[in-house]
């Protein structure tokens with residue numbers, strides 16, 4: 001017994017001694033280094049700052065952030081999606097935790113005599129996109145899966161989205177990284193996106209390869225083609241895919257050389273003005289035989305006007321079949337903060353701007369409008385329909401449905417939910433079959449919730465909502481009808 005006690009005492013002295021030596025070493029390192037002022041002025045103890053900042057990133061959302069204050073999505077919004085996707089009860093008790101006087105809050109105008117439940121036809125009629133193309137697309141889902149590439153998202157995530165889109169009867173946009181077998185795995189409707197590198201439909205020099213575009217368009221699942229000019233998180237920015245990420249599979253899907261870095265130009269080389277844009281849209285429609293439109297971020301009324309002028313000078317068939325308008329606060333896998341934070345109007349301003357220009361020039365019926373940008377709950381979706389949209393797209397709403405916890409690690413290959421990582425161990429937890437069900441339930445709950453708002457406003461379904469059905473809270477705490485802020489022409 002005394003022997004084991006003295007052994008423990010010696011062990012304790014050694015451990016304490018090593019600890020003191022370690023502290024002295026840190027003290028010497030901190031006081032002799034020159035690149036960190038805090039550590040130089042507060043040796044050893046200054047290191048806790050970095051450690052606590054690191055921990056804060058993980059713990060804030062659990063312990064400190066209020067339900068309505070996190071960005072980009074607060075806990076109340078995320079929880080709504082999680083509960084909906086899991087099929088859990090998402091009713092709430094006692095009263096709203098949302099401030100109804102914050103500037104920009106939408107408040108819907110309820111009808112005194114809403115339709116009786118038994119009078120409501122829950123079937124939402126499809127909207128026809130691309131009536132002049134060889135294969136017009138009939139689409140009905142109020143919300144659809146926005147562009148996210150295989151590469152930005154993992155294989156099980158794309159598989160779950162594809163299977164979920166099939167169950168929910170909505171479309172899945174491929175994103176600019178080409179059409180992968182995982183997009184096709186669920187046999188859902190697909191919108192093929194063509195980005196500036198023309199991945200999936202390019203020749204060796206990065207120019208559009210008509211043969212490849214036709215081969216993609218000939219797949220029965222592919223219903224429309226979207227030419228991507230820009231996305232909200234990084235308008236005007238291209239990118240480099242490092243050689244290390246160009247695996248044999250990615251190389252084959254994108255049509256690039258394995259192991260070699262691949263550059264996405266910051267603009268389509270062949271589209272430098274509106275005329276060239278419309279020419280390319282028409283060329284692609286001719287080759288593909290499908291409805292073709294483009295995705296962009298709009299920050300200028302004049303640009304909408306210039307677009308309409310160009311279209312008015314051409315036969316109506318030459319119009320793009322749809323325009324997807326992305327909000328300046330859209331998401332992405334990785335983007336520079338100056339572009340993410342301050343470039344591109346939010347959808348609340350740009351959507352009415354585009355709709356008004358199209359309406360004024362008599363083009364609104366011909367060109368369908370799709371909007372995206374933090375439209376992830378029924379109220380936001382219903383707002384977009386009041387503003388005049390034909391369809392809503394969401395990327396991050398569906399990521400939440402897949403289980404995303406907003407860890408903000410999409411650019412690090414360490415996504416803890418397996419959605420944006422290619423680490424097989426992390427992907428292990430993402431079961432595509434279970435998550436496909438969640439995607440379906442999320443779409444159903446959006447339809448149900450936006451429908452509730454529409455019925456409360458006295459109309460049959462969200463597509464019948466008009467600007468006068470929503471009021472927006474102004475800086476003086478009073479709300480104003482959307483049709484007074486943006487008078488419909």
Ligand SMILES: Cc1cc2nc3c(=O)[nH]c(=O)nc-3n(C[C@H](O)[C@H](O)[C@H](O)COP(=O)(O)O)c2cc1C
Pocket residue numbers: 146147148149152153174175176177193228230231232295326327329330331332333372373374375376393394395396397410420
């Ligand atoms: C991980 C990720 C990848 C994305 N990849 C693309 C892409 O390839 N092409 C594109 O046009 N937009 C891309 N986006 C933008 C989304 O399609 C969408 O326009 C934007 O995030 C706004 O919708 P949200 O607020 O519902 O996420 C991506 C977004 C995310 C989060």
